[in-house]
Each structure stands twice: as structure tokens, then as C-alpha cells.
Amino acid sequence: MDWLNWLVYTAAIVIIIYMASVSLLYIGMFLVAGPRIRKERQLNREAHIEEISMNKDTFPISVLVPAYNEEVGVVSTARSMLALNYPQFEVIVIDDGSSDRTSERVIAEFRMKEIDLAIRRYFDTAEVERAYQSTLFPHLFLIQKQNGGKADALNAGINFSKYPYFAAIDGDSLLDRDALLKTMKPIIDSNGKVTATGGTVRIANGSRIVRSEVEEIALPKTPIVLMQIIEYFRAFLIGRLGLSRMNMLLIVSGAFGVFEKNRVIKAGGYKVNTVGEDMELIVRMHKSIKDERSDQRIEYIQDPVCWTEAPSTISSLRSQRRRWQRGLAETLWTHKSMLLNPKYKGIGLFALPYYLFVELLSAIFELLGYVIIIAGLVFAFISWEITLIMFIATVVYGSLISSLAVLLEEWTYHKYPDVKSLLKLFVWSLTEAFWYRPLTVLWRCEGLIAAIRQKGSWGNMQRKGISEEEAA
């Protein structure tokens, strides 16, 4: 049995080294992201965008809202888009062959009238059957197409849209009134050198949202949603900002991102038959930028806020995490030729390996770690010292980074009205390693297996609707 002992010890040491390295990497990214957030934390953001809100040179933009069986939230989302503070834009809701009353609700609510179609075909998509224009808001359109998945719906939206930039927004999301202005600002200021931008996505559960606007920010009561809030802070304020500062951002969230249409067309549009179309597109855009030796950039900005409804049940969260992991695995597999390829500089040498070893494979390392800790305690086949070190590494890994993320959130947005909310977030972040992380690790491993088996779908969550008026 010596060989078994040796194997377990070696695995344990590898896991400890891995967890410590990942922890240090995260701290490194915090040190890259933190100063930027600190620098801008007292900035008067309204004054910052005042000029472009009135400027006739602010690029017009098409807002694409793909919707599949979103009858509960689609009207609320469309209304939130119509209320955006932006000089010139159109909103295009794309009903991707819904089997519920998604289209009927939009048509009735906004008094839509059918229009004839003369669509450009940048990309082939499932057949677009009809298009409507609102008689109340001429810049609001609905297109009805056969089901082809979210990526296909977005491609159809790009075909239909008329402006040089587009924003892709999930059907269950709401945007702050100034979000589009803030997201477009880096593109305008850079004179087009920034080709895509992504903003911060926040979880709306618990906050009071009336008539598609966030009136009061508050924390939800469900621990599982609370943990997702912390997780989002960490992912956006540390992960994405850190990578963005090095021009290595690989994900612009599917919930909300702004893109230069020409660049997306050059890159080939959204890839259908993948569940991680948002990340896949960004990787392909980076590839196209590097292949052309262009100096264009993709940026994340910490401020613009898109509100989304987080899964509040174990089963919907599980399905979401499996889908995310599968999407990540598929994207990395599709672009394996870029991995460690010096031609793609930071993207090939750092960002892709980071997503492979930290975001994708960490689930396996962590799961193995949990197994060794539990088995070590139960069967005493490894020393208590090793078990203790692994346990500490696991706890410290999550909780320290989470608590730093809460700090960054306070520097960025600081909208929680009291100290109690911050303390609550902080205390919950300390419990992550004991229940939430093991669960998500397990689901991520399931997602990895599904990716290997090529199984899964767009996946849907039972929506409650986040706006009070909608829920009523």
C-alpha cells in the first residue's frame, strides 16, 4: 500500500501548491484592479458622462434583446431599454421561437405593427418569419424567428440592426439609465480604438425594482443568492478588471456588452451550437484583432450596471453552473491553437492558460482536495497536518479574495445604504468554503463531463420577474 500512500501524499502536495498559486494569482489581480478602482472611487460619474449624453457625435447603437420564453420579464426589459438615457438608439427584441407568449406580450404592450423585411445577411440564421415596429416607440422593433439558440438570435439581430454599434442584453436583465452612455464612453474617447466593452452585472434579487428601475438596493434573504452576489463582485471587480487592464479580457458578459458591429462581422458573428457564445466571440475578436495586427482593445469598465435575476434555487443554479463550465470548456477547446501561442501575446500566453488552469481545471483540483480532506479525516490515511494545511488553503483561498471583493464593491458603487449590509456580505463570504464552494465545484465538474460528452442545451431558468410591476 506504500504506492497508494505516496500517490495520495503527492496529490495532496500538488493540490496545496496549486491552491496557494491560484490564491496568489488572485491577489496579484486584485493588486492590478484595486488601484484603478481606488483612483476613480470619488469620481463624479454623472458629470463624467454629461457631455456625451447631449453630444450628437455619440455613436448610435442598436440594443439587441434575445428572448426565449421570457414572457414574464420581456416587457419589463424592453421598457427598461426604452428608458435609457442615450442620444440615438434602437431596441430590437428577438423572439427566438418562444413557445410561450413572449411575442404577444411585446406586441400588445407596445402596440406593434408588422413591417416587411429587407434584411441584410451578414450571417445565416434560422428563418426570420416576421418583424414588427412599435407605433408608440418607432425605435422599438420585434423580430420573430424560428428557434436557433441565443447566438443565432443575436446574429439575426445584428442582421436586422442599422447602427454601427450594438449592445447585447439578456431578456431577463435591466439596465441603469446611464449604463449605455458609460459603456460607450471608452469607445467614444478612444476614437474607436476600443472595439467592445463590458460592464458590471449585478444581481437584482432583494433590491426593490419598480417600473423597470432599481429604486432601492438591498440584499436578498436567501444565502444562495447572497453568495452569488459576492461571487459576482469577485469575478467582475477583480477578475475582469484585472485582465482588462492588461488588455486580456476574454469575457464580456452575455448579460450586457457593447460591440463594434464591423469587428463582430469580421470575426464571423456569434457561434451557434455552443453554450458559451459570449466568451467564444470575444476570443475570436481578439484573434481577429491580433491577426490584423490592429491596436484595438476590448475593455471592461467597473461602473455601468446591468441588473439580472440570479437563480434562487439549487436546481437552477446547478443548471447555470454546468452550462457555464461547459461553455468555457468548449471555447477553450475551439481555440486550443491559440493556447500558449506567442503570436497571440498576452491572450495566448496568459489569459487562455489562466482560464484553462484556474477557471476550468480548478474544479477538479478542488474536488480532489475535498475528497482527500474528508477521506483523510475519516480513514486517517494521510497525516492530520496535511489535512489541516489543505483545509486552511481552501478556506483562505475563497474568503480572503471574497472579502477584498466586498471592499472593491464599496469603493466602486457604494450604494448599500448601511454598514449592516456590508457586514452581512462580509460574514457570508467567510462561510463560502464550507458549503457554497463545494457545491459549485461539484456542478462545475458535472459541466466538464457534459462538455466531454457534448451534452446540454441553452438551458432555462424559471423566472419570477424582477420588476414589481411585472410580477403583479
Place this chain on the structure above:
Amino acid sequence: MITVILWISGAFLLLQVIVLLYLSVSKQKGIRHDQKVHQIYKHVLVDYLAYLDGETDQEPSLPQEEQIRVKVLEKLLSGYASNIKGSENEQRMRRTAERFLADHYKHVLQKGSWAERVNTLFFIEDYQMNVLQPEVKTHYLSLKDKDEEYRQSLRVLASFGDDSVLGMLKNDEDIAVGFMKECFRRLPAALIETLKKDSELPVQIKLGLISYFGETGYYEHLPYVEAHLTHEEKEVRLKAFASLCQYRYISSADKISPFLSSEFWEERMYASRLTGLLQLTRYSTTLMKLAGDSNWWVRFAACEALKQMPDGEVLLTFAAEGHEDLYARDMAKQLQTLKTGVSR
């Protein structure tokens, strides 16, 4: 080994406790500070507005503590700045801002954090604090990064009518057309005339200027815009066309003709658009032909232009039913049902 790990973990735990304490204390302090500012603001608002409006010479007293006083004043003056009418009120606001805030702002420009400096530059412009012109200029010259601070410094100098802004704009090759126009909107008319007369203007500035003229709609600039319809660079010609679309005017309709058959689709598109905006029925036949152009945007602009003609509905129906080109028929059908606005 275990001891080292435990020490490191302990240090991390301590770090977390420090972060927690810092968060609690700073949040509490921030909330109290905001409440205090809001309370004082509410207390002095009515009296201070009366003072700013010149209804009384009695200036309401403000708190001694500088930080609070500055915040309350900024809140008062920002609200006032967005609502004032008339130069007398502007003067009073400016005098008040200069009296109470100028020294503080000088200090911030020299020693403040990046965010404080940028905020201050916005306030200096809002309150029209011309007295700080030398400080803003010195500050601009000391900047290394071309970020928001750089841009706002230039905006402020332009709003002061500082003629050195022209040189600054000409020397910056990376400047965006949109930002250049932000400066033009602030500059006095005399300086704009100086730019117009400059025969060696960089193309970028020319683009900004032509675009700005279209936005103003002032007819005295129209000859300058029209003269650029024949410029050797395509971008300049297109900008001139876009500007004329905003003017909704051209001195002679004959000038459009060559562009309707240009080799560049963008020129055919703009020419079609202008023809529609001006309802030049003599080009209806050409537009009908362009409805079947190889480029989607030209087809759209041509059909949109046909729709704007006095007999637009008839023309579109004819195109939708009888045009020899399939794409033209589709586009005409779409335009028949689509409600369109004026494209910029």
C-alpha cells in the same frame, strides 16, 4: 512547515479583520458625512437661492469646517448652475464660487487625488470660474496621460476662450472628432473664424469643423462646408455631405449629381439621403435606379429618399411592385411599412 502555514493563514485572517474594520468605519463615516452635508444643504437652500438671485444681500452662514462647506456649496451651486437664466445670475454665481471655492480648487489642482482633480475641473467649468484660467493652463501643461483629466482641462480652457486651445488641438494627432467638437462648442466665434481661415489645418480638425458647422446650422459657414464637397480626401467629402444633411440645404442641386453615380457607396448613400431631405423630385428616376444598388445602405437611403418625395407613396408602390431588381422590391416594401425618422 505547519507553523509557517499557520502563521501565513493567521496573517491572512488578520488582514480580513482589518479590511472588515476599515469597511465598517469608513462606511459609517461616509454615511454621517453625507447626512450632515444634506442636512445643512436643506437648511440653507432657500435663503441661499434668494442670495444668489440677488433678492437679498444677506449671505446665509455656512459651516466652518472646510470639507463640509465646500460640499454644501458645490451642491448648491451645481443645482443653481443648471437652472440659471440671464447673465446677472451667472455673474453672481461666478463671484460666489470664486470667493469661496477658488483657493480650495487651486489647492486641489496641485495636491488632490486624480478623481478630486477631475471633479474640480468639472465644477470650474460649471461655475465659469475664469479667475482660475492660469492655474488650469499650468495644470494642463503638467499632464502626461491623455485621459479624462486632460480632456476636461481642454474643455475648461476652451470655455474660457483661451486661444492656446487651437494650438493644443492642432498638435494632438490622436484627438477624436467628437471631442474636438466639444471644444468648438465652447470656443468664441472669433477663434472659430481664425481656424476657418487657416489653410494648413490638419484633416482631423477640418472634419471636426465641418461637422460642427452642420450641427450649428449657421449659414455663414455653409460656403466652407460646400467647398469641401470636392476635397481630395473621401472622408472630408463625406463629412461635408453629412453636414449638409444637417443643414438640409445646398446652394445648387446640381452639385449632388456626380455623387449619385460615385464609385464609393458612401457617397451614393449620402447623396441619396440629401436628395430625399431636400425633396428634389428631379432625381426620382435616379433614386429609383439606386433602389436596386448593390449596397444595402444605398438601397435603404434611396427608398427612404423616395418616400420623402411629395409623391413618395406612389413611387414606393411602383418600386415595390414593378422594380426589375428583387432587392429593390424588398426594400421598397420594407420602407412602405417602416416608420422612419430623419437619419443623421
